[in-house]
Amino acid sequence: MSEKELQKTESATAAEKIRNVKTFVPRVDIYETKESIFLIADMPGVDEKTVEVEMEKNILTITGWTEDSKLKDHSLLFSEYETGDYERSFTLSDEIDREKINATVKQGVLLLELPKAEKVKPKKIAIKAA
Amino acid sequence: MFTPSFWRMKKFSESVPEILRLQQEMNRLFSSAGQSASIDYPAINVWEKDGAAVVTAELPGMSIENIDISVTDNVLTISGTKKAQELKEGENYLRQERIPGSFQRNVQLPFRVDSKEVDAKYEKGVLVVTLPRLKEDLPKKIKINVN
Numbered sequence: 536m537s538e539k540e541l542q543k544t545e546s547a548t549a550a551e552k553i554r555n556v557k558t559f560v561p562r563v564d565i566y567e568t569k570e571s572i573f574l575i576a577d578m579p580g581v582d583e584k585t586v587e588v589e590m591e592k593n594i595l596t597i598t599g600w601t602e603d604s605k606l607k608d609h610s611l612l613f614s615e616y617e618t619g620d621y622e623r624s625f626t627l628s629d630e631i632d633r634e635k636i637n638a639t640v641k642q643g644v645l646l647l648e649l650p651k652a653e654k655v656k657p658k659k660i661a662i663k664a665a
Numbered sequence: 666m667f668t669p670s671f672w673r674m675k676k677f678s679e680s681v682p683e684i685l686r687l688q689q690e691m692n693r694l695f696s697s698a699g700q701s702a703s704i705d706y707p708a709i710n711v712w713e714k715d716g717a718a719v720v721t722a723e724l725p726g727m728s729i730e731n732i733d734i735s736v737t738d739n740v741l742t743i744s745g746t747k748k749a750q751e752l753k754e755g756e757n758y759l760r761q762e763r764i765p766g767s768f769q770r771n772v773q774l775p776f777r778v779d780s781k782e783v784d785a786k787y788e789k790g791v792l793v794v795t796l797p798r799l800k801e802d803l804p805k806k807i808k809i810n811v812n
Contacts, residue, residue, distance in 0.1 A: 542708070562762040569755060577763055579723035579790035609712035609719060614693065616708035616723060643790020644726035 546622055557619035561597070561645075569657060571650040572631065578621045579643040586645055588638050595636075596624045597645060630655040706768045707743070707792075717797040718774055725790035726763075732787065734794060736780045741796060744769035777802050 546558045561576040578586065580601035589596045599621040605611075627633075630651050637648040707722040720741060724732065732745040749765035752758070777799040784795040 563760060564750065564758065564763045565760040566750065566752060566756055566758045568753070572759070575726075575750070575763065577725040577790075579725040582789050606712045606714075606719060606721075609714040610689070611693070611710060612713050612718075613709075613711040615705075616710060642726050642728075642787070643723075 543616060556600075557617055558622050559619055560623050561599070561621045563623065571648050574625070574645075574647040574649065576621075576623070576645040576647075577643065578640075578645055580618055581621065581640065581643060581645070583640045586638075586640055588636070588645075588647065590627075590633055590636070593627045593629070594624050595627050595647075595649075596622070597647070598622045599645070705770050707770060709743075709770070709772060711772070716776075716803060717795060718776075718778075720772060720792075720794045720796065722770075722792045722794075723790065724787075724792050727787070727790070729787055732792065734783075734785050734792075736778050736783055736796065739774045739777050741772040741774060741778070741794065742769065743772070743792070743794070 544560045544562075546560045561578045563577075564573075564575040566573050576597060578597075578599045581599035585602065586597070586599040589598070601618045601620070627649065631649045632652040635650045637650075639646050707724050709720055709722045712719040712721070720743075722743060724745070724747075727745060727747065731748070732743070735742045744767070746767040747763075747765050774796060778796045779799045782797045786793045
């Protein structure tokens with residue numbers, strides 16, 4: 536594994552924020568099943584209150600922010616990672632049923648289920664005997 | 666005409682904490698210069714308060730059973746396995762950036778740890794381990810006898 540793969544990536548494209556924090560690009564896994572497409576994003580430090588999923592036209596944007604990552608009254612002796620916001624956008628194709636997108640957060644991992652629209656689901660065509 | 670607008674500046678005494686914080690940050694930054702960045706996983710932050718160390722690590726999506734924490738003398742070991750999503754037949758990855766596998770990380774602390782008092786929390790994918798110093802090792806106040 537290369538060094539880069541283990542470290543958080545800072546986003547270069549994120550819009551300038553008023554908040555003085557860095558924006559990171561969460562790592563994602565995307566996999567496809569017959570019914571839907573699943574998107575899993577690593578966003579340590581966020582929970583259901585501090586994560587947002589937004590759909591605009593065909594752009595799906597996930598954002599998250601971490602609060603009180605600094606420990607109160609503690610002094611930082613050694614630091615290997617920084618915390619901040621998360622942001623990443625994906626372009627969806629028309630095959631996703633936008634109304635049925637389902638999102639859950641568990642232990643800093645966002646799981647998005649993007650169900651495929653009925654029309655693109657694989658169908659078996661019954662063959663009748665003539 | 667171009668005199669600095671002093672009335673806009675904060676009082677010096679008000680900016681002292683900010684200056685001190687900045688200095689600390691700078692010291693931290695330069696103390697690691699020259700060393701190659703760590704490739705150890707997970708990345709950790711170490712905090713200090715009243716002689717106790719607090720180690721935080723970002724470990725998203727783990728279950729508690731898969732994280733092992735042990736302490737011997739002054740070394741903290743964090744190990745575990747990040748499981749890969751098991752896919753059924755006909756399912757395939759379109760993108761895989763999250764790396765599954767096992768990891769182990771040893772952290773040497775500058776003092777012996779009271780292993781009975783170690784406390785670990787795992788919330789929102791962030792592990793927080795509090796490591797108090799062994800009581801026998803805490804600095805003792807020595808009384809000066811007057812003849």
